[in-house]
Amino acid sequence: MLAWRLLWRNWRSGEVRILASALLLAVAVVTAVAVFAERMERSLTRESNSYLAADRVVEGRLPIPDEWLIEPERFLLRQAQLAEFSSMVFAGDEMVLASLKAVDEGYPLRGELEISTTPFATGSDVVITRAIPARGEAWVDSRLLPQLGLSLGDQLQVGELTLTIRQLVIREPDGNRGFSVMGPRVMINLADLPATEVIQPGSRVNYRWLLAGEERDLNRFTEWLAPQLGAHYRPLTLKEAQQGLGEALNRGGSFLMLAGMIGVLLAGVAIAIAARQFAERHIDQVALMKSLGVSASKVRWLYSAQLLLLALIAAIGGCLLGELFQRLIALTIASLVRVELVSAGPYGYLVGAATGLLCLLCFALPPLWHLPRVSPLKVLRRELTVKAVDLWARGLLGVVAVVGLIGLYSRDLKLTLAVVAGLLAVLVVGGGCAWLLLRLGRGIGRSAGSVWRLALANLERQPQQSITQMLVFGAALMLLMVLFTVRTSLIEQWRLQLPADAANHFLLNIAPHEVEPVKALLAERGISANSLYPMVLGRIVAINGAPITEEMRPKSNALRRELNLSWAERFGDDNKLVSGDWWDRWQSRQAGSHGVSVEQETAAELGLQLGDRLTFSLGGLELEAEVASLRTLDWNSMRPNFYFLFSPGALDGFSPNYMTSIHVPAGGKLLINDLLRSHPTLVVIEIDRIIERIRTIVDQVGKGIELVLWLVLVGGVLVLVAAVNASMAARMQDSGILRALGSGRRLILGSIGLEFAALGLFAGLLAVFGAEALLLGLQQLVFEQQASPHWWLWVAGPVGGALFIGMLGLIACRRVVTVSPWVVLRDLQG
Amino acid sequence: MMIVAHQLAKRVTTAEGPLTILDEVSLEVAAGDSLAIVGASGSGKSTLLGILAGLDGASSGTIRLAQHELSALDEEGRARVRAELVGFVFQSFQLLPGLTALENVMMPLELHGKPEPRARAESYLQRVGLSHRLHHYPRQLSGGEQQRVAIARAFASEPKVLFADEPTGNLDSATGARIIELLFELNAAQGTTLILVTHEARLAQRCRRQLTLEAGQVVGLTGAPVGEPVYLAPAAGAR
Structure with a gap:
């Protein structure tokens, strides 16, 4: 209760606000990204499942044994069966090798079957149906009609059975099975199959058993089934069904993961800075408490309890905020690409909440750890220094935290170690460079005007603090640059991969003597x-x-x-x-x-x-x-x-x-009809719908990435604000004294602005080096992209850093010239 | 005796070699008595106050506060004694900037789980004449008002011994005078033992005893001797 009151008072006085905001943001970013990524993954899995027309498929060369068919009910699963094979179909004297598919009630369990009564229908002519061909009916590919010279309602002979063509199959969810399915589709009712008498011993028939239900039930069922499959049956995997749709999406997923990771790292840095500032401000309070007889262990308990409460609040608030963010992202995407996202499980929220706790433990606890050891004597002797936790111990904990967070998030050891090694290298090399830059700055400052001299002297006076700040600014800018660049090149890559004129139809079975006529027909229609x-x-x-x-x-x-x-x-x-x-x-x-x-x-x-x-x-x-x-x-x-x-x-x-x-442009579908009419043995495989689907999903991932980028950007700005704030007291005091001594607004604001701008410039330079190095690794290892230097970063980094950080510094310090110097100095003493 | 110190010494090691800050200081203070420690800057006044209050340990010598042998206790033990017996008033007020006047006074009461901290804090703020300033933050109060809040905070815990370090050091003389009045008024009302460090003669004179330090050694004791001694002259320091 006491800890709660203390926390509330600390909040009210603004001392935990940045810490709490950083924590809240860490949890929110991770929750939003993790939940959104999970929703995407689940949606894509469902999308992929629709390529299977089920959640699980077992395929075999023999019919599914009857004793198996009673099992799905026991596992609360739905089922359907189909048989697929090639067979000649006849209409009068004409015949064609068709791909027959006999389906039973319930097909497809996932995805949609699209039919029409208009050949090669698109748009509103297409009907989504839950039905299957009734007995005596055949639903066929549009291209079968010109090949056999038939129309809807005509008779089609399949083996010994005569069927009536009632519908045209426009799209089957599981229709994209590569080139193995060559002939035009003829779909019939499974119950009609025996009457056709086309299946004889030794016929090559692909029997498929479709299953759908809850993931848990499916897994239980799979466990039961696996030992009984034997040599004749095997589970059909998504990869085979999906035909390489995944690559682009994997990269999208990797990007989301990277973005989330960078978001967490940024928030972690903000937490560490804010916690350090909090600890510094609380040294006097702890000294006072201890002088009043509060034991070190009680102090530790009081602060730990406050941190835990903060973690709890951040976990709840962050999860709610994260939920809000991800809903916003999903909503924006839904309005753009009309895709319904599947809802997520608890994992994303748990990762979010755990992130909050881990961030607090590893980033906030070390700076606060020494607080209980503050001597009570400090109330009498303010000059007493407080021994903080060793730098190496804090560094070690920081590394542990970063490894833990990235590991928790990516579940990929290689990526984790690569990012950590990269960050460490940037810190070490960056530290050295920062020191050199400061020295360089001093040289320039000596020969410059008073505003410059003052600004650069300020930086050089406390080299450790300046270097730390430069590294923090640099790291934040670097991470943002990396994210921005990867996102830009990913979207660019997708655009290149699926250009508007990407091939969307395959023409097969072109006989040697048909090559020239087909080429001529295509050329005539302006198709290359x-x-x-x-x-x-x-x-x-x-x-x-x-x-x-x-x-x-x-x-x-x-x-x-x-x-x-x-x-x-x-x-x-x-x-x-x-x-x-x-x-x-x-x-x-x-x-x-x-x-x-x-x-x-x-x-x-x-x-x-x-x-x-x-x-x-x-x-x-x-x-x-x-x-x-x-x-x-x-x-x-x-x-x-x-x-x-x-x-x-x-x-x-x-x-x-x-x-x-x-590539057949939209609306040019009738070309297929003409092609087939003049070359009936030609086989056309339409992948335009698949391409459209991939585009939709890539769009979806792209928009998600865009929004996540903005979210992480907020994290970056928070780090910068925290870092600027942390150094504010000393700068306020200096400026207060300068003003008291009669310096003008111009000099003070000018020197503060320049000081931060110089920090931003140096940090921007460091950031560009780091970003290029990290990008090189990421693009080669994770995103499999061609790595090349990003020249615009070399200008944008330092200039943007100088402008942005200079502006932040001015905003944060504006009080020093708007309030009387006496008040500034008194406040700092109080 | 409320405080009995015997041959207290404080030595520290500096870059220039060992330095003796306090040298063989012995004294006794009876319950309810008042003692001013005076001396020039750097004479060891604050160090002596810190050791007497149990904020710091001595390098050698013994010290007893009420029935507690402070010199035998570690920091945790001394903290318990401070919690039970000691109050402080500081030169720089040591108010927490983020808390209102009322909350500053309530804080030690809450930390020690005293009953009705709010009512008690309000009553003490009223006694120091700040009932209209309960919800003001330190930065909204004048120096004198801030010190009055600090005094209310010190007395609200009803300590047996009050240690004051230059309580008027940051105040103008008129405000300082009012603060001195307040301090002694409350001290008398609660029968608190008062030990204060000052270089202000007017304040030192209000105490029954004045002990003068010079370079860590006791060089004088003034004031009316009654009944029991407040000062036992060490052999080396009796000049």
Whole structure:
């Protein structure tokens, strides 16, 4: 109760306000960022789940056993089943190889099925449905109609069953399964499947079991299911379903994490400064309390209790404020990109509250630790000095706090150590530079006018304090610069990655004789195609002569399905060679053997080394090739990419088809209809909706980043205000004396302004050095961006630092010229 | 005896070598008596006051405050004795700038868990003539008013011994005179033992005894001797 009263009085007298504000801000920033990031992550997971059409999917080559189907209910989960396979479909004499999908009630469990009665519909013609095709009905891809010369309501023959086309499938949530699904979609009711009689023993059917429910229940269910999956079934992972959407978002997530971390560090610095100031102001109070007979242990208890109360208030207030911030961010985003964010769990709030406590323990406690040891004799002898906690001990605690906070936040040891090492290096090197700059400043000051001389003499008089301030200002400016730069280059990168004219359709199965007509048609419509890539379908049948067995298939997707094989003289700039040689330098171990370049992850899944021999089956013919190199691919580039690229000439005898990617502008969709009408065997894969989705999400992350940046900026300003305030008393006293001695406003304000501006200038210089170093590390390690110097920082840092800090100093010190010097001096004595 | 000090010495080590601040000072003060410690700046007055009040330990010698052997106690022990027996008035008032006059007076009462701190503080502020200034902050009060708040704070805890360090040192003579009146008035009313350090003759004369220090040694004792001695001349210091 007493601690509560003391805290209240300290608050009222303004002594804990900066400390409390810094603490509140630390908790609020962390809570806001953590909760917002979690909401984004959850939304993206749900978004990703919609690519699965479920929360979990089990796929197999056999139907899901009946005894499994009764289990989901026990685990409170919803379920649906589907079967997917390729089959010929007929309309009169016409036939097409279609991709059949038989679904049952409930599909899709996540995401939305979009249908229409208008071919290639967009906008208001598209209907979102919860229904599935009724028995006897087929819902088909728009492109099937021109291929078979059909219209809605016509009959379609699938095996032994005749179905009526009732709807056109515009978009399936789980429709983006790469190029393995080649033919136009025909969706039917699962109950109709037996009547088609197309599934015979040995047919290649992909059965999928969709499950949805609460995460906890899903995990319990997965635990139950895992041991029973055996060789025929496997869980389908998000990564496979998502097809490389994640990269950009991971970077967005990393940025949010970095921003939160920087926010916490800034708030931590503000807390440390404010706590130090608080401790200095309380030395007299503690001496008085002790002279009145309050024991050291009681003093310690009273101050600890105040800190704990403060932590509690900051935790509650900060969480509420953080909640408000993140709602504001979510609201702004929602209004911009029409995305509903999923609500977050308790983790973000817990991290926020823990941050408050950790900040207090590590940043605020050390400066206050010596308070109980203040001698009561100080009431009589003011000149007695108080021995503070050793600098190294405080430094150590500071490092522990920074490691703890960053660790807690990023849960990434490498990143934590990198940032801490960077900060320490900046402090040590920066300290040395700050000292040099001060010396330099003195040289300049001697030959300058009185205002300059006074300002620089002030800085040099207390070098330790000036250096500390310079480092604090520098660190704050550095962190803000880093954040601002990373954000700018990230958004720029996204913009480059997904330019407005990014390819949004893939054209496959272009026969050699169709290449020129297709090119001509595209040119006629003003559409430029990327290069045409030859493509042959094939399967891997042996590795180093050993045939692929059923047990090996679950190891890699590359063993389970037909692969798109291609060759190339050169590889695109979205490919990177990681080992081996490209064709111009490669030499086969066996004379005359063909070479194949394999995507790195696929090679790892298959356990391939350079020089291994792969045997492919291409339309019944076998082809052997030696692994010549390994590559990484950037799937985000939206250009055709291949897991297996052969040496030129290797596929010559296998009658390739061609593929390319094109950008069809909005409203130009009818081109697809025309293309298919004139080239019915062409396969078109539409990714425009996926691209639109990625853009939406990137926009969403981008706007979130923008708002978080502003939030952290407030933290930075708070640090600067705290640091300026901390040195205010001494400056006020000096200025009070100067004024009492008759110095004019101009001289005093001029020297204060210059003093802070000089501090800001030096700090800005240090900050630029530090920021460039940190950016180099971050861009290479975390954001995988090209690192290059940021010339504008070299101007903006020092100039901005001088202007901003000079202004802050003037605002904080304005009282010295507006109030009579007598009052200033008396207040300082009181 | 309220205070019995025997051969108190205070020595410190400085850059120029050891320095003796107090040298073999012995004295006794009876309960309810008053003693002024006078001397030039640097004579050791404040050091002696600090040791007598238990704010600081002596390098050698013994000191007893009421029944407590201060020289045998550590800081925590001395703090308990101060809490029970001692009050202070300082030259620089030592009011907490963030607290109102009332809160400044309430603070020691609250710290020691005394009952009804507010009512008691109000009553003492009324006794020092500041009932209209209860909610003013120190910076809104004149020097004399601030010292009156400090006096109210010192007496509100009803200490057995009051130590005052240059209580009028920061005040003009008229204000100082009023403060002296107040101090002795309350002292008489509560029967407090008063030890004060001053270089103001007028204030020193109000005490029953005046002890003069010079370079850490007792060089004189004046005042009316009654009944019991307030000063035992040490062998070395009896000049």
